[in-house]
Amino acid sequence: MKDVVEVHNVGMKYQSLDGEITALTDINFGVRDGEFISIVGPSGCGKSTLLSIISGLLPSTSGSVFLGGEKVSGVSRKIGYMLQKDYLFEWRTILQNVMLGLEIRKAVTPEVKERAVEFLKTYGLYEFRNKYPGQLSGGMRQRAALIRTLMTDPEILLLDEAFAALDYQTRLAVNDDIYAIIKQENKTAIVVTHDIAESISMADRVIVLSKRPGTVKKIYDIALTCTERTPMSSREAPEFRHFFLGIWKELDVHVELA
């Protein structure tokens, strides 16, 4: 089967008066249908840039991206994008927030509202539908943000450090939570993170990017022995350590002592 996401020789140069920043050079990889991909790389290596290019928000300066065989030009409807924070709008109720995408696409119908309510029921936010985001916990807000993304029925989810703003315990729980929902809804996902353990725990494959200008350094196939795979159980698999060390070495992290 053909890959649902194909990234071909993608490069990105940002222009500014101070000069030119080459954020990405010659990125190549593919993502299979239903696959869960993690992208790790040092901060500033162009991970967000890469996701923006895949989504169609940002035109690359070289190369191209294909989604389901179609070349990306402009924001693609196949994509659901989750940003670093949940960015639930504080002036909208939870229900109004999850309707945002369809409202923008002018696709609000009674059936769609029904679906939103179903989603909120399934994922335990129904009682909060008329509350404002400030009244929800960090984990619940993340769920609401995911439902907002799922409401537009994307085929491919892009998560850009979507859990970075959460504290460690919440993040572990949210990892499991979001992973289960994405699997249940049968989505393909590309998750950007700089947390090595998080990247291994969720992914079928981990793509390691070099430091700027970012390029694919290595791709790991994450094969773990665990009975039922969840991010939490993955962390207990015997091979986990092995992958962790491999990626750690690949990332070549140094502490600069001034």
Next chain:
Amino acid sequence: MSNSLRLSPEHKAFLHQVRLGQIRIRLTQLLILVTAFALWEFLADAKIVDPFITSQPSRVLKTIISLYEQGVLFYHIGITCLETVVGFLLGTVLGTLIAIILWWSEFLSKVLEPYLVILNSLPKIALGPVFIVWIGAGPAAIIVMTLAISLIVTVLEVVNGFWAIDQEKIKLVQTFGAGKFQILTKVLLPASLPTIINALKINVGLSWVGVIVGEFLVSKAGLGYLIVYGGQVFKLDLVMTSVIILGVAAFVMYQGVVLLEMLLVRRKAH
């Protein structure tokens, strides 16, 4: 909030304390007001100050009654309040509109920047006579005067509010395919509502300045006219009365805006 049935005695005591504190503040405020007026009345009565120059509360009351009996009290109050309300609503709406245009076109915004800075630092009152000559001595000139005072401030305030909005919120709606107009309606305007209401609050104050100055210059009707007229014919009773009415009206209008704010920005409570 709603679990008032299960209040602990400590919490009840705390709420009681808070309530008592509030009552004490209100009573002291009232006391200051009453004392000031009583002192004013007494000093004038005892001829320690000259009531011809300072007027006094009982004379103010008489003036109000006499204005009322002549049937002009509410006429003057009404005109001034109307001009002010029109001035600050128009200032806020037009200011927000111009801010939207400046946000929409970065080119225009950069071109106009130095002009906005000049207009902002110019004492707008200097333009009063110009407006009267151009527009004619009447309410229209007065409203333009208030607009001149409040418009630029509003534009700058709201534009800055727009730029202060988290770019990621805009990116979020863009991922759903939003264009410029939808960024405006779904993010910028709702997110800027507190800023716009803040501008409204500032504009209430500025509009009073504009209206009173306008009425000084036009000198036909309104509280500003009464003040100028009273000053010219040395009727300090009329001047003081108008000033006091002005204070009350300004206070009421400001409270109205505060109420509007509470109605519109009730989000994220608790």
